[in-house]
Amino acid sequence: MLLNAFVIGLIAVFGRLDSRMLGRLNFERPLITCTLVGLFLGDLKTGLAVGASMEMVSLGFMSIGASGFDMNMGSIVGCAIVIMTGSDISTALAIATPMTLLSTLIETGADILRISMTHMIDSSVEAGNFKRAKTINIVWGPMLYSICYFIPVFIAVYFGADLINLINDFIPEFVLNGVTLGANLVAFFGFAMLLSVIINKKNAIFFFFGFALAAYSGLSLTGIAIIAIIFAVILYQLKYDNNSKVQTADGSIDELDELDD
Amino acid sequence: MSKKGLETQRNYPLRKKCKEFFWGGWCMQTLWNYERQMNTAFMWGISKTLDRLYPDPEDLEKKKERYNAALEFFNITPQCGAFVLGLTAAMEEEYAEHPDTFNPEMITNVKTALMGPLSGIGDSLFQGTVRIIAMSIGISLAQKGSILGPIIAMLISFAVSFPITWFGGKLGYVKGQEVIRQISENNLMDKVMYGCSIAGLIVVGGMCATLVNITTPIVYNETLVLQDVLNGIMPCLIPLCLTGIMYYFVKKGVHPIVIVISCFVVGIVLNYFGILAV
Numbered sequence: 001m002l003l004n005a006f007v008i009g010l011i012a013v014f015g016r017l018d019s020r021m022l023g024r025l026n027f028e029r030p031l032i033t034c035t036l037v038g039l040f041l042g043d044l045k046t047g048l049a050v051g052a053s054m055e056m057v058s059l060g061f062m063s064i065g066a067s068g069f070d071m072n073m074g075s076i077v078g079c080a081i082v083i084m085t086g087s088d089i090s091t092a093l094a095i096a097t098p099m100t101l102l103s104t105l106i107e108t109g110a111d112i113l114r115i116s117m118t119h120m121i122d123s124s125v126e127a128g129n130f131k132r133a134k135t136i137n138i139v140w141g142p143m144l145y146s147i148c149y150f151i152p153v154f155i156a157v158y159f160g161a162d163l164i165n166l167i168n169d170f171i172p173e174f175v176l177n178g179v180t181l182g183a184n185l186v187a188f189f190g191f192a193m194l195l196s197v198i199i200n201k202k203n204a205i206f207f208f209f210g211f212a213l214a215a216y217s218g219l220s221l222t223g224i225a226i227i228a229i230i231f232a233v234i235l236y237q238l239k240y241d242n243n244s245k246v247q248t249a250d251g252s253i254d255e256l257d258e259l260d261d
Numbered sequence: 262m263s264k265k266g267l268e269t270q271r272n273y274p275l276r277k278k279c280k281e282f283f284w285g286g287w288c289m290q291t292l293w294n295y296e297r298q299m300n301t302a303f304m305w306g307i308s309k310t311l312d313r314l315y316p317d318p319e320d321l322e323k324k325k326e327r328y329n330a331a332l333e334f335f336n337i338t339p340q341c342g343a344f345v346l347g348l349t350a351a352m353e354e355e356y357a358e359h360p361d362t363f364n365p366e367m368i369t370n371v372k373t374a375l376m377g378p379l380s381g382i383g384d385s386l387f388q389g390t391v392r393i394i395a396m397s398i399g400i401s402l403a404q405k406g407s408i409l410g411p412i413i414a415m416l417i418s419f420a421v422s423f424p425i426t427w428f429g430g431k432l433g434y435v436k437g438q439e440v441i442r443q444i445s446e447n448n449l450m451d452k453v454m455y456g457c458s459i460a461g462l463i464v465v466g467g468m469c470a471t472l473v474n475i476t477t478p479i480v481y482n483e484t485l486v487l488q489d490v491l492n493g494i495m496p497c498l499i500p501l502c503l504t505g506i507m508y509y510f511v512k513k514g515v516h517p518i519v520i521v522i523s524c525f526v527v528g529i530v531l532n533y534f535g536i537l538a539v
Contacts, residue, residue, distance in 0.1 A: 044408060115295055
């Protein structure tokens, strides 16, 4: 149990550092981290299933500029506890939510701490101690992020399983199902957040195109993604290559004129 | 004054400089803070260039001035940060060589001017398009129990992130100021955003329709199945309405935590009364 909590804590740290030092390569996403948790705990199938459903719920969540709202920590803990207690997958969603709120709180606190660290860097530069300034950024920064992720995950996994079994016995069925429905409603919130960034009056038609295409054809999302890319390329060519064709036509006419001289 | 520094910087191998811009880009969020966001990481990214340009004790004041300038407010998509770092390095070299004619405020202005549009393209591209497409494919495969899901998702993510970061840094440095002029002249940003928004929107549309299958189990008099009626009007009608409702809340600026908690409360209630089901 101690080993489980420790390694899963490390997986959580790896995910967190992905967004800090690997340019957010998407290792931090629930799909990937839950698969890793499933691999470690020896239940890849559940890991993949939990990862897919948690990823779906949080797919729309974007971090625009500010430190965003994500379910990464909650997904890892939820997945670990589901596998260790053999619970139903919906339990992962039920665990992920309070953990997400908790991680948002911790991040806010740590952010404030980071403000004072920025000031420390300012004064280091003033004092001419550039090495220290750099160290604070590249060593202390990631370490703070790691601690803020490792400790809650470790505690949750270590104590969680027994706690969850207790809760499972007490919580009525309808609450668990309702929470599953609620989590799926949250997914639409994520989609809406995403939409609000990308959509505008001119390109809204493409959203409805994708929607209608999926609703009426029953194509898988992979098929729709491929069609989307092809569509974008075709339209790009139509819009932008046409201009250069017109230019060339004008250009050749000019050359003919010059020949007359 | 910094003749020696300039020589060191100019002779330093290009590949190693590009590596600095690359890691500076990927490590953009090591000390994210509310006050100036990614400023310390930007400073770290440009620090080696500054160290090479101003090695002597006489250069100390100049070095401090440049370090402080690098610590200004900064925010960008990490992968696009490499481009700005490369460009800044080119400008810092210019400033070191012509401190009397080159106005250092230009460096700040260029950084600030690029932050907005590059973040817009970058976030839409990486979080809005690439991640959505990669994860959608990953989810469908994982739901079928295949580990290829997460693997393909990561391959797609890497295949886009790595070249943009590496070549972005190189381009920013080698082409320097010429790039800024070219981008604004050819409306390159508009073009890229055009293509990305089309692909991204179609996929998001498809996602909203199919990824979450919420239906209503309501049946009147044991014969009239409400869901069938709704499907007759349009399949996936409920997801469409839910997307619309949520979009309204987002536009109104309701706090995310309020929405999330309400969703769970509403979910429990609606499920209990059999109005909606997953």
